Amino acid sequence: MKLEWIEDILAVAETGSFLAAAERRFVTASAFTRRIRAMEESLGCALFDRNRKPVTLLPHVQAMEFELREAARQFRELRSALSDDAGLHSRRLTMACQHALTTMVAPGLARQLGQGRENAFRIRSGSRADCHLMLMRQEADFGLIYETTEDAREFDPELFEKVSLGEEAFIPVANPHLHTVAIREKVLPLITYPAGLYLGDVQRRQILPNVSREFETYSAAETGLTPAVLQFIRQGVGIGWLPRSVAFEAMARAELESLTDILPSTRLTVQVVRARSNDRDVVQQAWESLRRDAGSLRVEGITAPEALP
Numbered sequence: 001m002k003l004e005w006i007e008d009i010l011a012v013a014e015t016g017s018f019l020a021a022a023e024r025r026f027v028t029a030s031a032f033t034r035r036i037r038a039m040e041e042s043l044g045c046a047l048f049d050r051n052r053k054p055v056t057l058l059p060h061v062q063a064m065e066f067e068l069r070e071a072a073r074q075f076r077e078l079r080s081a082l083s084d085d086a087g088l089h090s091r092r093l094t095m096a097c098q099h100a101l102t103t104m105v106a107p108g109l110a111r112q113l114g115q116g117r118e119n120a121f122r123i124r125s126g127s128r129a130d131c132h133l134m135l136m137r138q139e140a141d142f143g144l145i146y147e148t149t150e151d152a153r154e155f156d157p158e159l160f161e162k163v164s165l166g167e168e169a170f171i172p173v174a175n176p177h178l179h180t181v182a183i184r185e186k187v188l189p190l191i192t193y194p195a196g197l198y199l200g201d202v203q204r205r206q207i208l209p210n211v212s213r214e215f216e217t218y219s220a221a222e223t224g225l226t227p228a229v230l231q232f233i234r235q236g237v238g239i240g241w242l243p244r245s246v247a248f249e250a251m252a253r254a255e256l257e258s259l260t261d262i263l264p265s266t267r268l269t270v271q272v273v274r275a276r277s278n279d280r281d282v283v284q285q286a287w288e289s290l291r292r293d294a295g296s297l298r299v300e301g302i303t304a305p306e307a308l309p
Helices: 003-015 018-024 029-043 065-082 106-114 128-136 180-185 198-211 226-234 244-252 281-296
Strands: 092-098 120-126 142-147 160-174 187-192 216-222 239-243 266-275
Touching: 003 018, 003 029, 003 065, 003 226, 018 029, 065 120, 092 106, 092 128, 092 281, 106 120, 120 128, 128 142, 128 266, 142 198, 142 281, 160 198, 160 244, 160 281, 180 187, 187 198, 187 226, 198 239, 198 266, 226 239, 226 244, 239 244, 266 281
Parallel strands: 092 120, 092 142, 187 216, 187 239
Antiparallel strands: 142 266, 160 239, 160 266
């Protein structure tokens, strides 16, 4: 199995399109198509459901998605370690990010923490539980997570400290041209997150019980990736819930419409967490910078707190 293959598979899974995946992978559409066909021929099986729009992984590949992401991460880390002849490891900051925060928040946070110093950043994406475990094992210096009042104590304050980057809404959104009939007939096709995934648990615990009081619902599609949820909703497959930062650009382009006046939403706090036992100098310096400047980080859709004194 090649790293190139894994990254191609994940690019299609995240974009829902061979064309968009080719653009992400910086190759022509025809070259990308040939690469996918060669991969499938070598493995002896199809990997994608091409009859659905957006394109999705076939069930046996979906079941291996976490393993594919983990394998890609390990490939990259091994390659980085083998080429680390400049001693970057001692200056590296590793950030464990919940999947939904990796794209929208992590780049700005990494840029802010890196200002004025020669730090290298490594982003490791996973579930909230993965972030907790990586911090406990000191495989990551910081965790970037969502939090509600119900799960705030999962990170023991005696072991961890936090800085809040602000709050954002977890909102219902839909294709503005395709949801009207569903709302009128009170039968909603939903894009859901898997049980056991953080946003899936929030959806089932805080959202769906209130929805089911007024509407009949069924799951039109299920995925744990917010970019895939975004694409399913944009294509009119169903109505779903997204962090506002993820939906912001599509709503600004009128590709999505907020349904907060009809369906329930909830609030999520964006937290940066670190283990108190991690006393590396570079981590301490970055943490003090973060405490001082947290209020200056700006992400569309997230309401930033005041900077800490």
